[in-house]
Amino acid sequence: xxxEITSREADYSQWYxxxxxxxxxxxxxxxxxxxxxxxxxxxxxxxxxxxxxxxxKETGHVNAYFPLFIPxxxxxxxxxxxxxxxxxxxxxxxYRLINDPNGKGVIVDPEAKLEExxxxxxxxxxxxxxxxxxxxxxxxxLPLLINQWANVVRWEMRTRLFLRTAEFxxxxxxxxxxxxxxxxxxxxxxxxxxxxFAEEYLALPVIRGKKTANERFAGAVDTxxxxxxxxxxxxxxxxxxxxxxxxFAKAFDVQFLSKEGKQEHVWATSWGVSTRLVGALIxxxxxxxxLVLPPKLAPLHVAIVPIHKGEEDLNKLxxxxxxxxxxxxxxxxxxxxxxxxxxxxxxxFAEYELRGVPVRLAMGMRDYEAGTVEVARRDTKTKGxxxxxxxxxxxxxxxxxxxxNMYNKALAFRDSHIRKTDTWDEFLKLIEEPGFISAHWDGxxxxxxxxxxxxxxxxxxxxxxxxxxxxxxVFSGAPSKERVIFARAY
Amino acid sequence: xxxEITSREADYSQWYxxxxxxxxxxxxxxxxxxxxxxxxxxxxxxxxxxxxxxxxKETGHVNAYFPLFIPxxxxxxxxxxxxxxxxxxxxxxxYRLINDPNGKGVIVDPEAKLEExxxxxxxxxxxxxxxxxxxxxxxxxLPLLINQWANVVRWEMRTRLFLRTAEFxxxxxxxxxxxxxxxxxxxxxxxxxxxxFAEEYLALPVIRGKKTANERFAGAVDTxxxxxxxxxxxxxxxxxxxxxxxxFAKAFDVQFLSKEGKQEHVWATSWGVSTRLVGALIxxxxxxxxLVLPPKLAPLHVAIVPIHKGEEDLNKLxxxxxxxxxxxxxxxxxxxxxxxxxxxxxxxFAEYELRGVPVRLAMGMRDYEAGTVEVARRDTKTKGxxxxxxxxxxxxxxxxxxxxNMYNKALAFRDSHIRKTDTWDEFLKLIEEPGFISAHWDGxxxxxxxxxxxxxxxxxxxxxxxxxxxxxxVFSGAPSKERVIFARAY
Numbered sequence: 001x002x003x004e005i006t007s008r009e010a011d012y013s014q015w016y017x018x019x020x021x022x023x024x025x026x027x028x029x030x031x032x033x034x035x036x037x038x039x040x041x042x043x044x045x046x047x048x049x050x051x052x053x054x055x056x057k058e059t060g061h062v063n064a065y066f067p068l069f070i071p072x073x074x075x076x077x078x079x080x081x082x083x084x085x086x087x088x089x090x091x092x093x094x095y096r097l098i099n100d101p102n103g104k105g106v107i108v109d110p111e112a113k114l115e116e117x118x119x120x121x122x123x124x125x126x127x128x129x130x131x132x133x134x135x136x137x138x139x140x141x142l143p144l145l146i147n148q149w150a151n152v153v154r155w156e157m158r159t160r161l162f163l164r165t166a167e168f169x170x171x172x173x174x175x176x177x178x179x180x181x182x183x184x185x186x187x188x189x190x191x192x193x194x195x196x197f198a199e200e201y202l203a204l205p206v207i208r209g210k211k212t213a214n215e216r217f218a219g220a221v222d223t224x225x226x227x228x229x230x231x232x233x234x235x236x237x238x239x240x241x242x243x244x245x246x247x248f249a250k251a252f253d254v255q256f257l258s259k260e261g262k263q264e265h266v267w268a269t270s271w272g273v274s275t276r277l278v279g280a281l282i283x284x285x286x287x288x289x290x291l292v293l294p295p296k297l298a299p300l301h302v303a304i305v306p307i308h309k310g311e312e313d314l315n316k317l318x319x320x321x322x323x324x325x326x327x328x329x330x331x332x333x334x335x336x337x338x339x340x341x342x343x344x345x346x347x348x349f350a351e352y353e354l355r356g357v358p359v360r361l362a363m364g365m366r367d368y369e370a371g372t373v374e375v376a377r378r379d380t381k382t383k384g385x386x387x388x389x390x391x392x393x394x395x396x397x398x399x400x401x402x403x404x405n406m407y408n409k410a411l412a413f414r415d416s417h418i419r420k421t422d423t424w425d426e427f428l429k430l431i432e433e434p435g436f437i438s439a440h441w442d443g444x445x446x447x448x449x450x451x452x453x454x455x456x457x458x459x460x461x462x463x464x465x466x467x468x469x470x471x472x473x474v475f476s477g478a479p480s481k482e483r484v485i486f487a488r489a490y
Numbered sequence: 491x492x493x494e495i496t497s498r499e500a501d502y503s504q505w506y507x508x509x510x511x512x513x514x515x516x517x518x519x520x521x522x523x524x525x526x527x528x529x530x531x532x533x534x535x536x537x538x539x540x541x542x543x544x545x546x547k548e549t550g551h552v553n554a555y556f557p558l559f560i561p562x563x564x565x566x567x568x569x570x571x572x573x574x575x576x577x578x579x580x581x582x583x584x585y586r587l588i589n590d591p592n593g594k595g596v597i598v599d600p601e602a603k604l605e606e607x608x609x610x611x612x613x614x615x616x617x618x619x620x621x622x623x624x625x626x627x628x629x630x631x632l633p634l635l636i637n638q639w640a641n642v643v644r645w646e647m648r649t650r651l652f653l654r655t656a657e658f659x660x661x662x663x664x665x666x667x668x669x670x671x672x673x674x675x676x677x678x679x680x681x682x683x684x685x686x687f688a689e690e691y692l693a694l695p696v697i698r699g700k701k702t703a704n705e706r707f708a709g710a711v712d713t714x715x716x717x718x719x720x721x722x723x724x725x726x727x728x729x730x731x732x733x734x735x736x737x738f739a740k741a742f743d744v745q746f747l748s749k750e751g752k753q754e755h756v757w758a759t760s761w762g763v764s765t766r767l768v769g770a771l772i773x774x775x776x777x778x779x780x781l782v783l784p785p786k787l788a789p790l791h792v793a794i795v796p797i798h799k800g801e802e803d804l805n806k807l808x809x810x811x812x813x814x815x816x817x818x819x820x821x822x823x824x825x826x827x828x829x830x831x832x833x834x835x836x837x838x839f840a841e842y843e844l845r846g847v848p849v850r851l852a853m854g855m856r857d858y859e860a861g862t863v864e865v866a867r868r869d870t871k872t873k874g875x876x877x878x879x880x881x882x883x884x885x886x887x888x889x890x891x892x893x894x895n896m897y898n899k900a901l902a903f904r905d906s907h908i909r910k911t912d913t914w915d916e917f918l919k920l921i922e923e924p925g926f927i928s929a930h931w932d933g934x935x936x937x938x939x940x941x942x943x944x945x946x947x948x949x950x951x952x953x954x955x956x957x958x959x960x961x962x963x964v965f966s967g968a969p970s971k972e973r974v975i976f977a978r979a980y
Binding site for chain 2: 027029030031034035036037038039042043045046062063064065066067068069070071072073074075076082086087088089090091092093094095096097098099105106108117118119120127130131134135140146150151153155167169342
């Protein structure tokens with residue numbers, strides 16, 4: 001290995017950090033809790049953005065941009081919203097620096113104090129609904145289907161690269177509707193967009209569900225989510241879609257004239273996914289040798305390493321391999337011929353492995369003469385020699401196979417790590433093992449809190465289309481009509 | 491007209507604001523100096539982003555993301571940098587809100603004061619060069635060619651939608667090089683990328699030049715710029731590219747081991763364009779009836795209005811026009827069939843005119859029978875009837891022609907509004923008329939300041955490849971070797 005990575009078994013958490021740093025995805029910054037997303041990590045995020053943005057537009061949404069700053073009084077207008085975010089707000093209080101009259105350097109100018117403090121947006125419902133008030137008058141102005149790509153700040157106390165950072169990048173959809181029904185349909189539609197995206201692009205199976213009251217977004221009537229299982233069996237919330245009812249419309253007095261000529265408050269949704277998905281991608285698929293990236297999100301699909309002695313051989317190999325790079329490019333496959341003479345093939349192999357490049361080719365002079373090429377796939381770590389003729393077709397099919405295989409593997413892992421239990425003793429045993437628990441719950445926040453306190457497990461979701469069955473709460477023994485998913489979570 | 495717009499002659503400034511608001515490009519926000527970019531305006535910015543991002547990548551750059559916040563001490567490390575930005579910094583001092591113990595609502599928690607204040611980035615040189623220190627050790631790590639798409643905040647006192655806002659969106663390239671020569675070449679290359687983009691996409695001719703010492707970016711050795719002329723004859727700086735020398739490398743002690751085995755400080759550039767370009771686009775081309783958008787940046791290329799009585803006619807028209815929309819889409823041309831029955835054709839025409847849609851088609855039953863269609867172009871406001879057969883080819887060629895015509899018109903306007911003068915009396919007269927002045931200058935900041943004080947005109951740039959000629963400074967009479975461009979500016 002080019003760079004040492006802690007094994008998952010030795011320390012899963014350290015393995016994750018090692019990978020993020022050594023594969024060049026991100027770096028720590030001097031600002032507490034804020035990360036630097038390096039070009040390779042940002043390349044993955046750009047691919048996520050492009051795929052999501054396309055789906056948002058296909059489903060009728062348009063992008064816009066709202067201010068970074070939210071007046072303090074706005075946040076307070078929706079009671080549970082401020083309750084949820086007050087503890088983690090970055091606050092701008094001044095707008096100027098001056099030279100320190102008592103020394104060197106600069107200080108904040110006490111004369112330049114804002115009349116009302118500004119909050120760096122932790123999410124944008126309040127600033128957006130304040131604006132929607134001016135944009136919505138009649139049912140003709142509805143639905144309003146807007147998305148924003150933006151940075152947000154939540155002053156988290158315990159941070160982790162990609163998974164939980166004080167500043168992160170995300171998209172936030174904010175839609176306005178004439179009826180509750182239409183808003184609920186939108187909430188569910190966007191949850192589906194997220195679920196399909198996670199499954200098709202991240203190769204990550206997810207459980208679609210609803211949050212319990214305890215875990216709802218601050219200001220939502222209902223929070224829908226997709227929950228994924230990481231390799232250590234813990235849950236990761238990969239996206240949320242909220243039905244906000246009329247809460248924000250009432251807080252900002254956004255009314256419209258209905259077809260029937262009545263003034264009514266508007267119905268709302270909001271939904272978002274963030275750079276946290278890059279963390280999910282890593283934790284779901286990667287191994288002790290490095291990243292394993294699904295082809296649909298890999299910035300580089302194919303690394304091609306020539307093996308040669310001297311310039312003459314290299315030129316022969318180049319002559320054969322450069323046209324391949326171009327042929328692949330024409331198919332939308334990004335390939336790189338790595339003919340850097342200062343590094344040995346073995347070093348390059350390890351480097352591409354670390355960076356999770358889905359397919360690696362190697363060609364030496366024996367291959368050259370025989371008309372073959374060595375093909376190695378990152379997901380299974382298998383390799384073989386195949387004819388060079390038709391190699392572009394082979395690679396194209398192989399990338400599809402890798403994408404599918406990664407999904408199947410993650411699905412099999414997840415499904416074999418969801419265990420049903422009906423007794424508290426077994427629950428206590430199972431929760432110490434990797435995986436999710438499917439168990440009955442009496443529906444009370446009190447029980448939920450108690451279970452969390454005792455086991456650190458939370459209810460990840462109440463699955464959508466959940467089978468209805470008679471049962472008893474695993475903790476309280478009270479009657480229950482359906483099972484919910486418990487897990488420890490990121 | 492659907493919505494009244496002040497004429498340019500009556501009040502150019504009000505005309506601009508009317509257009510921005512009424513065409514739905516942007517809106518004021520409750521946060522001082524911050525704007526909301528509405529979907530139509532953001533659609534234009536997205537097209538700009540896509541075109542620029544493609545060119546950045548073609549020239550070897552990659553995207554990354556650095557923190558929004560900059561520790562106060564970082565800004566101070568480069569002396570002229572802090573000097574330039576200190577007066578307009580938004581400062582984060584606290585990280586939590588609490589319930590007001592003396593009343594209702596929330597207040598900033600005095601206990602949650604940051605040890606060191608954080609500045610919301612006005613630009614990212616300092617936070618980025620602090621990071622580059624860890625990323626650059628040897629000449630093998632160079633060049634480092636990174637771009638960032640981000641929001642930045644400069645607490646401007648006088649703001650204007652798009653042109654000057656407290657928060658704006660931009661891209662900032664930050665590159666690191668082994669030699670001064672290579673960094674200068676990069677600076678010039680990116681200026682060329684901007685100039686070509688302005689000319690090809692915005693249809694906006696620009697003068698490539700260097701800024702005088704007075705107008706340089708805070709921390710740069712040399713600032714290159716592109717300057718455009720608006721319809722009122724004022725100048726607008728449309729993009730800048732800075733050669734930063736070793737200033738930031740020294741401030742953050744970024745050194746590399748050269749091929750020759752010596753420790754040397756790295757050479758730097760930075761370059762950026764912003765949402766201000768949307769303002770430039772409007773001011774350069776639009777007229778008293780609304781926006782005039784160049785096809786390459788128009789979110790909608792073709793608006794198609796059926797003219798009919800009753801559903802039967804409409805269905806016939808739909809049958810002919812929907813396939814056209816699809817045919818145009820296949821060519822990358824965005825067309826919309828506007829069959830909304832609640833609005834009259836005349837209202838729709840005015841609306842599309844206001845929004846600057848380059849081409850508008852109208853088809854009534856007489857056209858339908860005759861196999862013709864009415865084609866109106868926004869730039870010249872001319873219209874004519876053409877055969878429906880081959881209409882997609884016609885539109886495609888017409889869009890190219892409109893793009894070219896808009897550029898030619900702007901170029902002719904600009905070139906006829908640059909006047910040479912060699913006397914101060916004439917300068918004083920010309921500066922009250924729309925346009926730029928080409929005049930000799932003695933090279934001193936003192937003269938430059940005095941001219942600005944007397945006339946509000948600044949030196950926009952010293953053009954690149956400027957003809958050398960003997961002359962005398964238009965103000966001081968001191969000897970000069972070349973003319974520079976003076977103008978009042980946005």
